[in-house]
Amino acid sequence: MxxxxxxxxxxxxxxxxxxxxxxxxxxxxxxxxxxxxxxxxxxxxxxxxxVRAPAEVSTPADFNAPARAPRPAALPINVHDGDTIRIGTERIRLLGFDTPELGRNSRCAREAREAERARDFLRRSIDRARDVRIERDGTDRYGRTLARLYIDGTDAASLMIGSGYARAYWGGRRDGWC
Structure with missing residues (x-):
């Protein structure tokens, strides 16, 4: 065992x-x-x-009421210079015109002054407008959105050029402002 x-x-x-x-x-x-x-x-x-609460029962009158979509809140438009704006984080280069360069990019004191005037004019025009529309049209080599801006139905290019704050521009070499 x-x-x-x-x-x-x-x-x-x-x-x-x-x-x-x-x-x-x-x-x-x-x-x-x-x-x-x-x-x-x-x-x-x-x-x-x-979500946890019981759903309310709709009455037949609710079904006949016209649908009201809330109007989307507009994002503020920040005018960077006379031909560039920002909406949120999106940088937008406005098409059809060129304005003097601001700050370090300006080549002379006159260009800097004219750039500030162009920026302020565009800013005032947007602030006073009842309707501002943007029609996007691709991006440029700097990653900015290319777009046309309409202020109360008027193209911003026409407004800026007609007021003497900008020149017509469709790409390529630009003339200086000094």
Missing amino acids: LSDRWAGSARGPVRPLLSAFRKVRRQLLFTVLACGVAFTAVSILQTPAD
């Missing part, structure tokens, strides 16, 4: 492993359940109240 030490040797060494496996399995199951409960609680708490 086998000694007591080796009795049940086929099952003897396996028992401690099964016990450890069951312990790990219980801990893992508890952890998964706890995470599931926590996730569900957080999901419920972060759901907007109007």
Whole structure:
């Protein structure tokens, strides 16, 4: 006969492993359940109240009412210089005209003064307008959007050139302002 030490040797060494496996399995199951409960609680708490609330029943009169789409809020237009504007992070080069360069890009004091006048005129024109429209037309080599700007139905190029703040320009070499 086998000694007591080796009795049940086929099952003897396996028992401690099964016990450890069951312990790990219980801990893992508890952890998964706890995470599931926590996730569900957080999901419920972060759901907007109007989604959790019961839906209102519409009356037949609601179906006959004309649809009113809210008017989108206009983004502010920042006039960088006489021929470049910004809307949010989008830089837009206005087509059809060229104005003097501002700041470091100006070649003389006269050009800098004229650039400020052109910028201020465009800014005032946009600020006073009831309707401002932009028609985008691709991008230039600097990544700016190319576009036409309409101020109360008038093309900004016509407005700027007609007022003496700009010259007609369609790309290529430009004449200096000094």
